[in-house]
Amino acid sequence: MELKNYIAGEWVEGELQTMPIINPATGEHLGTVPLSTKTEIDAAVQAAKKAQKEWALLPAPKRADYLYEIGFKLKEKKEYLAQILTKEMGKVIEEARGEVQEGIDMALYMAGEGRRLFGETAPSELANKFAMSVRAPIGVVGLITPWNFPIAIATWKSFPAIVAGNTFVWKPSNETPMMAYELAKIFEEVGLPKGVANVVFGTGPTIGTAMIEHPDVRVISFTGSTATGSKVAELGGKHLKKISLEMGGKNAVIVMDDADVDLAVQGIVWSAFGTAGQRCTACSRIIVHRDVKEELEEKLLKEMRAITIGNGLDPDVKVGPVINRQALEKINHYVQLGKQEGATLLTGGHILTKAPYDKGFYFEPTVFTNVSPNMIIAQEEIFGPVVSIIEIDSLEQAIEVNNGVRFGLSSSIFSRNVNTIFKAQQLLDTGIVYVNAGTTGAEIHLPFGGTKGTGNGHRDSGQAALDVYTEWKSVYVDYSGTLQRAQIDT
Ligand code: NAD
Numbered sequence: 001m002e003l004k005n006y007i008a009g010e011w012v013e014g015e016l017q018t019m020p021i022i023n024p025a026t027g028e029h030l031g032t033v034p035l036s037t038k039t040e041i042d043a044a045v046q047a048a049k050k051a052q053k054e055w056a057l058l059p060a061p062k063r064a065d066y067l068y069e070i071g072f073k074l075k076e077k078k079e080y081l082a083q084i085l086t087k088e089m090g091k092v093i094e095e096a097r098g099e100v101q102e103g104i105d106m107a108l109y110m111a112g113e114g115r116r117l118f119g120e121t122a123p124s125e126l127a128n129k130f131a132m133s134v135r136a137p138i139g140v141v142g143l144i145t146p147w148n149f150p151i152a153i154a155t156w157k158s159f160p161a162i163v164a165g166n167t168f169v170w171k172p173s174n175e176t177p178m179m180a181y182e183l184a185k186i187f188e189e190v191g192l193p194k195g196v197a198n199v200v201f202g203t204g205p206t207i208g209t210a211m212i213e214h215p216d217v218r219v220i221s222f223t224g225s226t227a228t229g230s231k232v233a234e235l236g237g238k239h240l241k242k243i244s245l246e247m248g249g250k251n252a253v254i255v256m257d258d259a260d261v262d263l264a265v266q267g268i269v270w271s272a273f274g275t276a277g278q279r280c281t282a283c284s285r286i287i288v289h290r291d292v293k294e295e296l297e298e299k300l301l302k303e304m305r306a307i308t309i310g311n312g313l314d315p316d317v318k319v320g321p322v323i324n325r326q327a328l329e330k331i332n333h334y335v336q337l338g339k340q341e342g343a344t345l346l347t348g349g350h351i352l353t354k355a356p357y358d359k360g361f362y363f364e365p366t367v368f369t370n371v372s373p374n375m376i377i378a379q380e381e382i383f384g385p386v387v388s389i390i391e392i393d394s395l396e397q398a399i400e401v402n403n404g405v406r407f408g409l410s411s412s413i414f415s416r417n418v419n420t421i422f423k424a425q426q427l428l429d430t431g432i433v434y435v436n437a438g439t440t441g442a443e444i445h446l447p448f449g450g451t452k453g454t455g456n457g458h459r460d461s462g463q464a465a466l467d468v469y470t471e472w473k474s475v476y477v478d479y480s481g482t483l484q485r486a487q488i489d490t
Contacts, residue, residue, distance in 0.1 A: 001031035003177050005040055005201060006184040008047035009194025014040065019174055024090040024321040025311040027359040033177040036202035038210040041169065044198035045216050048140040048167035051195025056137045056165035063163055064114020069190035070159075071107030074100060081151065081182055083313070088178045089150055090320040090361075091275045092312035102152040103183075105444045106461070110159035113466065117164065126489065128480035135470035137165030138242070141219040142211040144204070144232065147323055148278045150176035153246075154183055156448065156460040157221045162196060164469045169198045169217070171208055173224075175323055177201050204228065212236050221468055222246070223280075223460070226381070226407070226453045233456065244458035244468045246449050248381040249409030251439040252285040254398045254424070257292055259414035263436065265299045267412065268387070271438030273307060273365045276322050277385035280454075281410040281432065281440040285371075285378055286389045287398045293391050297369060301347055307365055310356065321360040322384055328361045331384030335366060338377040343368040343388065373401045381407065395420055403429040408451030410439040431455065 002018070004011040018032040055063070074081070082096035091099070119134040143157045154170065161168050172180035180199050187197040200207055212220055212235045219242045222232045226247040236243040253271065255264045271283035288296050312320035322328055328351055335349050348366030363384055371378050371388035378388050392398045402411050412434040413424045425433045431450035432442060442448050447459035458468050478484055 003033050003181045006199040007044045025360045033201045041210040044169040044200050047195035052167040060114040064111040067111035073186045074104045086312040099152045103155040106155040110163045126484045130477040133474045136473040139218040141166050141168045142217045143170040144222045146224045147173035147175035150179035160465040161469045167196045245456045249280045250405040250407045251410040252402045253283045254413040255288040256415040257289040258416045264414040267438035271440045272387040273385045283439045290393050321362050334382045341375045344370045399427045406453040409454040412439045
């Protein structure tokens with residue numbers, strides 16, 4: 001499949017260089033993606049700008065009708081999309097179906113916002129005067145997304161943007177362009193007016209930069225690594241853009257001495273090794289009370305023996321490949337570093353090289369123990385199926401270890417004590433806290449994002465996402481027929 005850009009409602013051919021799309025489970029060549037330039041970004045931004053005036057004037061409930069149609073199409077194509085997602089990205093088919101479902105949920109939820117988009121009314125301090133605030137669209141927004149949730153994250157960003165009356169240019173990751181292509185086809189199929197949604201493929205440094213620097217792009221919504229996000233923030237700040245950043249994590253599960261250890265182990269296995277550890281919310285640290293550490297390690301090793309690794313299209317497989325060779329090498333580098341730092345390798349630790357794994361990019365689910373909180377493997381985002389066990393002996397220490405990293409996305413605590421649980425949810429410095437569940441599993445109607453190195457104060461998902469794509473406009477209507485001066489005339 002040779003992909004094309006989607007600009008102004010047309011599939012645009014170009015004399016562009018291309019890059020192969022590879023199935024990480026098998027090494028199979030799935031197609032090619034064009035590597036666009038500033039010229040294509042210019043064309044897409046112009047199309048979005050032209051469409052935006054009319055789009056913003058369409059009543060929000062009518063804009064929302066398109067989102068309902070998009071949601072129904074996603075539902076109709078759920079299995080088809082999930083199969084492509086697994087082939088392109090590698091996550092197991094059950095998770096791929098869940099990701100498409102997230103897009104469906106987001107479409108229907110944000111369509112509902114078309115009949116809300118609530119503002120406020122307030123009493124005026126002057127007689128015969130009315131005061132209100134409304135959410136106004138901003139204009140053309142630029143979306144930059146990663147490969148690990150290629151459809152869900154695109155829906156978190158594009159759906160609130162369009163229901164609020166903006167148009168957008170989206171630069172997906174080159175690792176997963178087929179999902180972007182399929183979503184663009186859906187935009188076309190539901191008859192979204194030309195220019196409202198534009199998809200341009202290419203590299204971050206070339207077209208991401210061109211989008212951030214473009215004078216007609218007012219907002220950049222980025223999800224990706226903290227290293228890239230800080231470059232986006234720097235360039236966007238220089239051009240005075242509104243920048244929303246959702247970045248990396250170093251998420252922990254805390255297991256207290258009164259926890260249900262069996263349940264904690266299930267939560268850990270799901271959140272550390274699901275999606276081969278390539279979720280921004282993946283559990284990368286287990287902070288365990290010394291009284292239950294041995295029990296937890298035994299039960300974790302037992303549970304891990306049941307993990308099947310392989311091509312995610314096989315419904316029995318629980319852990320698929322990682323995205324590419326570079327990722328495999330990065331994970332291996334951290335594992336070697338962990339050994340050098342003096343952590344004990346409890347299980348795993350190898351790239352799988354023998355058949356049937358030799359054509360794809362597979363890493364063994366890996367557990368380190370006796371890890372101290374300041375080791376590099378306990379501080380940096382590894383983004384693979386590797387987890388580190390850190391021993392603590394109090395809730396205070398657990399919180400200190402949890403918060404002692406530069407990221408702040410997700411945290412989890414297993415305990416049966418209501419006081420412990422409430423104290424923890426208050427003190428854990430992360431944007432998301434789970435109690436008696438692993439570190440993953442966000443629902444689309446709550447805000448999604450994190451503190452410190454994970455974000456810059458904005459949120460995807462939920463109503464909070466609307467804050468990224470709208471400006472507050474305060475409107476004063478004076479019907480007194482006289483000049484009334486605020487603060488002066490009483
Ligand atoms: P990445 O930072 O390498 O790339 C993200 C996107 O930015 C891609 O589309 C890429 O092409 C683009 N890009 C690269 N350089 C750029 C530049 N100079 N200017 C503009 N754009 C540029 O991240 P990735 O490897 O695709 O994704 C994995 C990362 O994403 C992990 O760190 C993960 O934690 C994070 N993530 C965060 C969340 C969240 O909501 N917090 C969700 C999913 C993934």
